[in-house]
Amino acid sequence: MALKEKPLVEVRFHGRGGQGAWTASLLLAQAGLKESKYIQSFPAFGPERAGAPITAFTRISREPIRIHSSIYEPDLIIVLDQTLLGPQVLEGVKDDSKLLINTNLKPSEIKDKLQKSLEVWVVNATELALKILGRPITNTAMLGAIVKASEIVSMESIHQVIKERFTGRLRDQNLELVDIAYRTVTKDD
């Protein structure tokens, strides 16, 4: 079943403290909210230190969400930092889970590293963010890539959320960033 057709989609974000993984999970949930879906967004509450590996979670559902535990078997895994690629990233992965990673590697190279048969999407979010924002803040770029890889929310909803979150030049830059990430994200064959 395609992700967008699932009644409940569970997303896990992997990032390092300061990269904005929780914010990405919040913005994705807010995009779901724009579509009148039921949502949850929460961080894994570990030590909050810049650079430390952190995880955050988003649930998007057509029905009210009553479950209040962590996500153990994610449908979609988002990796904001390729140095995090390791066993934790694959924890609870299912046959039909998808993985989207910020990397300069090709999907096939990531698959070789993972040694796991799952759909892999890659986007060079760091390069895009450096080019457009001038800083390696990749969480908004990942949102554009998520839309292309999963279609669980629309680009229009992501645009709305970006417009509410940022103002002025930063808003325009982030809108450009999500669009270009959407266009350049690629999948393995």
Place this chain on the structure above:
Amino acid sequence: MYEDGEKGLIVTDERLMMGLNGDEAVAYAIKQVEPDVVAAYPITPQTIIVERFSEYVANGLVKTDFVSVESEHSALSSCIGAEAAGARAFTATAANGLALMWEMTFIASSLRLPIVMAVANRALSGPINIHNDHSDAMGARDSGWIQIWCENSQEVYDACIEAWRIGEHTNVQLPVMINLDGFTLSHTMENVFTLPDDVVKNFVRDRRFIKVKGHLGESELRLDPGTPITMGPFDLQDFYFEHKLQQVEAMRRALEAIPEVDAEYEALSGRGYRLIHPYMVDDAELVIVGLGSTMGTASYVVEKLREKGVKAGLVKIRVFRPFPKDELVKTLRSIPVVGVLDRAISFGAPNGPLCEEVKTAFYEEKDRPLIANFIHGLGGRDTSPSMIEGMFHRLMKIKSRGRVDQLIEYVGVRE
């Protein structure tokens, strides 16, 4: 749909749907209620409540006096002073903050001051831990406060509006504690359907006072130089005991007042919760009873088990103080096996605090279930659907054996 000046049901207006975490839901509801005084000291995981509310104050969105105090003891003391003078007062805390308030919690309830307090439930130190369990609120169990427990941010929002009418009910006049699981609710953004400001204001209306005999004749129970009364004086062997029984009576009457206020709120919002919330218990053989956000996860498990033909059900206790004994007995009387979930320990006690209440409720009953006790999730350890499914499997075994062998089972703990 709500129209200006029309009292109607507001459930489907999407403009009123917001993405709020539990703490933000508290802050937003309290902004709409706009109490006279908020006195609070930030402590994780309640901090967002105080941050958001102080932003509302700074931005001129509320006229509330925000008192930045130096401790939780002072926070509740300020609320006690404000409420004694006839104002409405709100505070919020968690864990060690509530522990530091402990002395004042008893004073607030015995002075019959309907303060509202949100507690983002967190494990008490030590060892130091900032995550969720119920040891803080269970420690304040006997302090004379009404306790409401919430499953999600929506319930948190609704409780923060209903609480004023419950506590200030002229048959009650007691402080109300609203419990939301730290992080699991306090830091999790969810859909919350809100009410328009004017609807909230109309519902909570002005604070009501009971009449008492003052020095110059009948007076409202509040400090007013025009009609002087004394609050909290020395009260020894002669009357202290009688005054305690008045608190007992107020708690008993709260059992009637809470559903009454809740029904009125439901007519307005489409959302009502009552004292307990049974789910799929009518034909159930195995029922889990518990508090807070875990019961949401449990309802998900109940649905999964029902698909497999297991007659599972649950009862969420929404109001723990006063304890809804009669409703609970009526609901569970014919259930073969009940598992009570506790997220706190009473060291040296035969059971966890909630289980002891449930067992006491059934002692005088001829028909009663076998009652097992699961202690889980201390210090924020996640209670997963598979853990809850495991509890139901334990209940199945108990049912086939016809007896409970172990007074307490600790779930999800390393040996």
